Amino acid sequence: MNTYLKNKIRMFGQMSMVLLVFCTTSLMAQSAQHTVTGSVTSSEDGMPLPGVSIVLKGTSQGVSSDFDGNYSINVPNGNGTLVYSYLGFETQEVAVNGKTSMNIALAPGAQALDEVVVTALGIKREDKSLGYSVENVAGEELTRVAQENVLNSLSGKVAGVTLNSTGGTGSSVSMVIRGAISLSSDNQPLFVIDGVPVTNSLNNIGGFGSDNRVDYGNAVSDLDPNSIEDVSILKGPSAAALYGSRAGNGVVLITTKKAKDKEKMKVSFTTNTVFDVPYRFLEQQTRFASGLFSFSPESQGGSYLLPDVQLSGGNGGPELDRGYFAVQWNAPVDANGVPIPTELKSYPNNVKNFVQTGITTTNSLEVTNSTEFMNYRMGVTNMQNTGLVPNSDVNRNSFSLSASSSLNDKLILSTNVNVVHSYADNRPASNRGANPLQWAYSTPANIDLGLLRDYDLPGTDVLTLAPGYNNPYFLAYGVNNSYSRYRVYGNMVLDWNISPSFKLRSSYNLNSYNQTQETKMSPGYSAESNNGTYGISKTDGVETNVDLLATFTKDFGNFDFSISGVETLCTKRIQA
Template sequence: MKIIILQKIKSNNVLAFFLSVFFLVVLVENCYAQPTGAGQNTIRVTGTVTSAIDGAILPGVSIVVEGTTTGTVTDMDGTYSIEVPENATLVFSYLGFAPQKIAVGGRNSINVLMVESAEALDELVVTALGIRREEKSLGYSVGKIASEELSKVVHENILTSMAGKVTGVTINSTGGTGSTVSMVIRGATSMSTDNQPLFVIDGVPMTSSVNNVGGFGSGNLVDYGNSISDIDPESIESISILKGPSAAALYGTRAGNGVVLITTKKANQRGGMKVEVVSNTVFDIPSKYLDVQNRFGFGARSYTDKTFANGVIPPYNVSEVAGAGPELNKGYWQVQPFAPLDANGAAIPTELIAYPDNYKNFINRSAITSTNSISISSVTDLVNYRLGISNMTNKGLVPNSDLNRNNLTLSATSEMRKGFTVSTDINYTQNWADNRPATQERGANPLQWAAWTPPNVDIRQLEAYKLGGNEVLTIGEGWENPYFLVYGIN
């Protein structure tokens, strides 16, 4: 029988015989080969992967047995299941989080809390709907500001805190504390709009125009500032500025001037309750004052020694309070506003002297802004929360001007049951002031009338502005008393 088979094989193909033997050996070897982890018992490991910051489930987390290519990923519920040797080590990795190595140790259930990596986050940008993307994958330029940079010099408005920290961003303030702040990214692009970017706070879009001007009466227009100024700077974790016009693809045409993404602080550390207290005091001291002419007094024409030999110039005319009159500090005399009276009640001429520090004498020597805040945060298995309370008080450079603000912020997340998480972000702001001075040209703007006070009149003479009844001390008809504007109109 054997001879017959061999002869038949030989007569057909000797090479085919050897190939058949080879495949037979391989088949037998595979049948008796040990599976992965030869000589070891395998177990099935299951678990859930969540964020250590807010307890959110993390789909798509890569889980690999160390030293092998065996692995899996978490599903949409953040759960996974994998069969591994009982003494294996699992490696968990996810974009934006620090990788973790966990020894199985014979356990069948392993739940993992992923911790954000500061190094990885530097390369990430939170775009629309909270989606995180690598910065290099975006089609537009991104400028980023961390909370540490915002708190180096504390401002009452987060926009002024950003000044000079991002290239291509121009920030201008229209007035003092609490007034409107304009932010233009990469230059103005429209002649009919205010060119302000779209602000997105924790995924919620918010507009902030520069036209929040109101008031009462005639010519008493007050700048009440931007709505973005209501945000407590102490509650901000980071700011990302999307500069390119391509950013409009994420938020529509209203983002054509760019987008400012603001992320607020969340509880992100385990280990019990954390209490943080911050107190800041900032002084604003003028380094340079408005330069106004103080060479000539008020009047419609100039005078010389030859015009009036005795050096006494006729009393000023109310209709000539504008323009340039006689030169000051030249020994000329004139009956001026608030002139003393002789025994007969006649006004006495006084020397025309310049008061170059009128503007400086009117405003306060400094402004002071005090900010005090306290925050309480905790991360537990039941709930993660951060509660912040802050108070800001400001005494401005303009006399009798002030601004006060209280902020309450709450960020909380709770996993009610597996796969069901409830989150909330609350920002409550209360602003008030005893007096917000007018900031528009003409009308009741005290700084304008302080600058227009004739240089031969000491502005401090106007401080006692009450004359009784509805009468107010002024230098002439059509002129406003700046002290009345700051103390009499609130």
Template sequence: MKQTLLSFLVGGMILSSVAFAQEKKISGRVTSTTGQAVPGVTVVVKGTNQATQTDANGNYSLSVPAGKVVLFRSIGFGEKTIIVNNNTSVFNISLEDNTNAIEEVIVTANAIKREKRSLGYSAPVLKSDELTEGRNSSAISALAGKVAGVNITSTSNSPGSSSRVVLRGGSSISGNNQALIVVDGTPIDNSSVIGGASSLESVDFGNRGNDINPDDIATVTVLKGPAAAALYGSRASNGALIITTKSGQKGAKNEITFSSTNTMSSILKLPEFQNEYGQGYSDYTKDGELFFVNDPKENWSWGAPFTGEFQDWGQAINGVRQRKAYSAVKDNVKDFFDLGLASDNNLSFSGGSDKSTFYLGLNALNSNGVYPGKKDTYNKYGVRFNGSTEFSNKFSAGVSFNYSRINSNNVGGGQGGGSV
């Protein structure tokens, strides 16, 4: 009898031990305090290697021994723990924001990221919102006034005109002082192309830094002096602008973004013109006094004084001489120019899954300048695509594609041969 009772007790203890060791499958959904799903949250059984991640909708499932502690954690959110019991198998978790815990990460070179506090040199970073605040069509000109020691100069404010970027002043009298521009690891030559038969007929053909669409930029890191040269060699001896373009986020919902900017421009200031004398280069009498115009530096704009009387003018048409009042035509130069119109439209698609991301940006910039007719047009069309996917923990692939097409009659600040 005693032996039977002992066997019964030992068997009961073994069954209790097996029941205690059995795992229980739990599931649920992880959201933020605003109710939005949080993808990519790490769900781990504390003290073990058992772990999983939430999917794009914030859902998870995991086998956990009863009585174990489960930890939920994600970048930008505070950690949360639960204790698994036998009564509940569904645990919906709400994580609170904890943005103060995020350290600012800076892209110093292609695929090289560092925490800001770990750098021993200045590396200001501009975000996308800072570049697009003024809706400038030039990514280079948009940097003006935003970073100390950065000097931005443009030939004109018209779309497509050249923009130069110099960090901490020039270091060479005759050489190139511009900073190196690196877009997603690819260096870009930002030298200006100026052509023409003479200095009076020079035409600005723009430079390649302005081909970059500001709406496609995620961040711009400004590296000055030795810090840039150490990463990119002698080409970056004058500093470097490290531009990182936008990409989708893993597990994020698909997004469509559209923006449109319309700008009007007009001539702000003109030289002061005299409206007292007509065209000519001769001696004339005024109020009985003889005046001599014999200065070779004059420009044939100091003839006889205007009288307002009708006089013969121009060549004869059908044997009849034309007549008009000999008086000044005020604002004739100002009325020569038109109202400039520019339209900048951007459309982007972005998103991602658990292992892949994509971003597609489309841009169209159409401008008619202040010159009359079609002598001052600028049309730029651009397509940018960034995509990446992870095949395994150690193998991934990505592609970056950018295409720009420009059709321009923009005079860009050059002068005609008849200008004086």
């Protein structure tokens, strides 16, 4: 075989190897990112079903079908089971098994139209008799994948609902039903927990010092997901007429767990731990150092001057990892005090090395019992979280009690009490300013961020790269935003069954909270003109609602008649 032919065979073999590697890489990428598309229709008439909830079983990942019943969802490695659920239809579970197209026909549920749902002020109605949409989510669905905020657990489970979080664990979460309708409000529904109205606004932003904006979490973040029996979402203003104008964006009714009649004493303990591992980061250039102009050595026709790597010069400096040298921010000096140039290297994992794995551990203990005189349930939950940002945390201790007793054959007295203590030693600032993540991302690619970890210098100085640049480790450890919030909410209800047709219900509902926010900022933050600051604030709030509800129902055989009347006295006070 001549030399020419040997070379051709060798070249063909190399090309085949490259092609094989390319194909293998492509197949691996496809297996890691598997997309399933399809449509959902009714098996009865073949019409498309918009707003069907499609959830990857065992996770909180889910989507909703569009107006034409079409959907698209990512399934890791093409393995798993998709759960299709829609109000009035039987829930269906289908294994993916590597399929990329799945068209589903849902069968109408025989019992769905006869279900009884709890509407405003605890009024029970048949689902089919309502003139508005109601969706229910069972409590076990909220804890299938542990979440510290109950709203995060609703993601992908309710059609037409949009959830947004302002930050990490412990931050505020907003909920919008059927899109925003106002430019002047946050468009959130009214939350009613066991009859207690709770406003879940996004205005709990505090902190002292320049641009030190801290999110301390909104009201629903205090709710323990382990204590929830079910959640009902009433959509549209007509669904919430009894709650007034503040329920114009809909109502979310949350019912907590209670002991059932004739249930033997039961003690249960649950524990779970969730690890939040950062895996995707903002894209940044890591090819060039900071500076005003690029650089090539004199041997390659470039400048005989050393490259400029001034931190204030943007990211147009010399190329990294090419063996170039420059005087950098931490350059050593020779015997005469002259800075010594060092090699310019890239550090692409600065932010990845700065953040840490978040850990959330939840332990819950509950006792339920039913006796001849009383049904009761007691629950205690402890949640502890260490955040993604170093030195950040959030904690919550919850106590719940529900009890009911039949005073006689016509009177039933019941109560629900929840006491919650949420607190943190440090909540990192969000947005721009004192946010540690902002300055971690602002670190030039040619600087090893880990060298800034030991930031304390003699006196009150802080190790930094240049004037105006803030050390992210200092912002994480030297700026502490702590808080402590106690919330008590619950009710006492008296039901009087005057006759089989006429009933009276009287209830007293309480929602009160006490919050203390404290900021300790050491000297070293460039935006703080006072070179450090301290501040503390306290806020108290209480709302009471006294309701008297009269209900008359009558079954005439072919149709039912029901009428209700309510009188409510509401008082609200906030003191800061």
